[in-house]
Amino acid sequence: MEVMLTAGLSLATLPVAILLGGLLSGIDRRLTARLQSRQGPPLSQPFFDVLKLLAKERVVTNPWQAFAPVTALGSAALALVLFAAQGDLLVILFVHLVGGVFLVLGALASGSPYSQIAGQRELWQMFCCETLLFLIAGGLYLSTGSFRVSGATGLPAPLLFRLPLLFAAFVFALTVKMRKSPFDLAGCQHAHQELVRGVYTEYVGPHLGLLEIAHWLEVVLYLAVGSLFWATGWGMVLLPLAAFLAVIVLDNIAARLTWRWMLGRGWGVAFVLAAVNLFWLKG
Amino acid sequence: MGFVARLIGKARRSSPWLLHFDCGSCNGCDIEILACLTPVYDLERFGVVNVGNPKHADILLVTGTVNQRNRQVLAVLFEQMAKPGVVVAIGACALSGGVFREAPNVLGGVDRVIPVDVYVPGCPARPEAIIDGVLLALEKFREKE
Numbered sequence: 360m361e362v363m364l365t366a367g368l369s370l371a372t373l374p375v376a377i378l379l380g381g382l383l384s385g386i387d388r389r390l391t392a393r394l395q396s397r398q399g400p401p402l403s404q405p406f407f408d409v410l411k412l413l414a415k416e417r418v419v420t421n422p423w424q425a426f427a428p429v430t431a432l433g434s435a436a437l438a439l440v441l442f443a444a445q446g447d448l449l450v451i452l453f454v455h456l457v458g459g460v461f462l463v464l465g466a467l468a469s470g471s472p473y474s475q476i477a478g479q480r481e482l483w484q485m486f487c488c489e490t491l492l493f494l495i496a497g498g499l500y501l502s503t504g505s506f507r508v509s510g511a512t513g514l515p516a517p518l519l520f521r522l523p524l525l526f527a528a529f530v531f532a533l534t535v536k537m538r539k540s541p542f543d544l545a546g547c548q549h550a551h552q553e554l555v556r557g558v559y560t561e562y563v564g565p566h567l568g569l570l571e572i573a574h575w576l577e578v579v580l581y582l583a584v585g586s587l588f589w590a591t592g593w594g595m596v597l598l599p600l601a602a603f604l605a606v607i608v609l610d611n612i613a614a615r616l617t618w619r620w621m622l623g624r625g626w627g628v629a630f631v632l633a634a635v636n637l638f639w640l641k642g
Numbered sequence: 643m644g645f646v647a648r649l650i651g652k653a654r655r656s657s658p659w660l661l662h663f664d665c666g667s668c669n670g671c672d673i674e675i676l677a678c679l680t681p682v683y684d685l686e687r688f689g690v691v692n693v694g695n696p697k698h699a700d701i702l703l704v705t706g707t708v709n710q711r712n713r714q715v716l717a718v719l720f721e722q723m724a725k726p727g728v729v730v731a732i733g734a735c736a737l738s739g740g741v742f743r744e745a746p747n748v749l750g751g752v753d754r755v756i757p758v759d760v761y762v763p764g765c766p767a768r769p770e771a772i773i774d775g776v777l778l779a780l781e782k783f784r785e786k787e
């Protein structure tokens with residue numbers, strides 16, 4: 360009975376997460392417009408975009424392009440449900456990884472040079488994000504004795520005080536995941552000339568719409584991981600929100616860097632920070 | 643019309659993604675199109691996004707004359723747009739060939755090659771007129787339903 364209840368409640372988080380993801384994307388566009396002294400679209404804009412895409416004509420040049428979006432959405436949704444059920448963070452990360460791999464497979468299945476370049480960059484981006492998230496899972500284990508999400512709740516002091524450097528690494532991973540400058544290398548909205556739309560270039564209409572929803576869910580999942588750093592009271596909401604807003608401001612003041620920079624300096628520094636934090640916890 | 647159909651119609655009219663193709667214009671009209679996206683006119687308040695990919699576009703903005711060399715490109719771009727989509731011709735050149743209409747390689751306006759839904763006159767067309775044209779194009783979605 361209790362299992363059923365947990366499962367039902369966890370499934371119920373999905374529509375909430377979709378609403379939240381779309382709203383965050385709306386806030387992002389509105390805030391960006393304001394920072395550029397424009398008025399910007401209404402907050403509901405992302406929902407209209409996705410609805411329009413879902414109702415457009417299906418154009419498939421390669422079966423992978425039809426299969427990949429469904430897998431990406433399914434994996435992001437499953438990862439979120441597992442998170443809501445307070446499951447094992449390692450399992451959640453592996454499930455979430457599958458979606459990313461299929462997104463890249465779909466992009467690489469087309470001959471378009473834009474998809475090809477962006478697909479390879481996306482692999483590097485996944486490498487950057489996922490390694491850091493696994494280290495965060497390691498930090499969770501060292502401080503609570505378990506990889507389970509539930510371990511972070513009910514601690515006397517927020518994890519942030521024990522994992523400050525890992526949180527810095529998390530903000531880097533969030534920037535990469537949200538495809539924001541300076542690391543919007545693989546699927547940015549604004550790189551028409553060099554990338555068109557990156558990994559999304561060859562996905563059309565409904566498939567693009569599904570990928571958009573999958574991306575919302577991924578961002579929500581990342582923010583949920585961010586909330587583990589302060590898993591009590593309002594801090595649970597405020598800390599990820601602050602990280603989200605910081606990423607948007609950074610997006611507006613930074614120029615796009617190369618993937619070499621992201622890997623060498625960005626990931627390199629974040630990895631060292633995360634490792635120092637882990638050794639400090641152990642020692 | 644059912645609720646879902648009305649909702650989809652509203653979404654289409656609220657989320658026009660533009661593809662801008664310079665078919666051989668003097669660049670005057672193109673500068674005015676880009677002006678529409680700047681803070682002064684801010685077309686994004688209507689949900690407009692300037693995309694670089696015909697497959698993602700709902701509205702094709704064409705400037706300039708059609709000639710023997712670029713007619714093929716224009717036709718391919720139109721063909722690659724996922725339905726439903728509308729075409730807006732901008733500036734005297736795109737309407738009829740404009741000052742270049744007598745040139746030996748010029749075919750004339752955009753409607754010689756692809757069907758045009760909205761014509762925006764001017765040389766160059768003013769940003770206000772272009773915004774009017776885009777909003778009129780949104781109404782065309784209603785007719786196409």
Ligand code: SF4
Nearest residue numbers: 667670733734735765
């Ligand atoms: S209509 Fe005038 S401004 Fe526009 S492309 Fe033609 S000549 Fe240039």
